Amino acid sequence: MKVDFWGQEFEVNMFVGCIGGFLIAIMSSMFGFGGGPFMVPLMTVALRLPMYIVVGSSLLAIFFNTAMGTARHMQFGNFDLVLFLAMFPAAIIGGYIGPMIAKKVSPTVVKRVACAGLLLLGLNLLGVY
Secondary structure, three states, X not given: OEEEEOOEEEEOOHHHHHHHHHHHHHHHHHHOOOOHHHHXXXXXXXXXXXXXXXXXXXHHHXXXXXXXXXXXXXXXXXOOHHHHHHHHHHHHHHHHHHHHHHHHOOHHHHHHHHHHHHHHHHHHHOOOO
């Protein structure tokens, strides 16, 4: 499938994307973690998309999961409205500005920052710090 984004055309293997997305969804629902950190490597490595597209696409992909999780937490009374109202506009603005910044920065730098973030997240989940 060919994707046209901001005047550039990319070719994406939909079969690999669908299978990878399905497996990530299964793993994230079984083990209780978000699939976003795994969707980014799938889209950059397997689908060969540039980071400035992957960032926004990843946010869109996890939006529906986040909306459902938020609704369920609201049902159980585990929802902080003030925190939500503070974070929601920031996420929208970040999702708009982030790809613009990523397009102007070297793809190598963007990938290194993403790797560092994933490494810190992994270490935090393992209880290292």
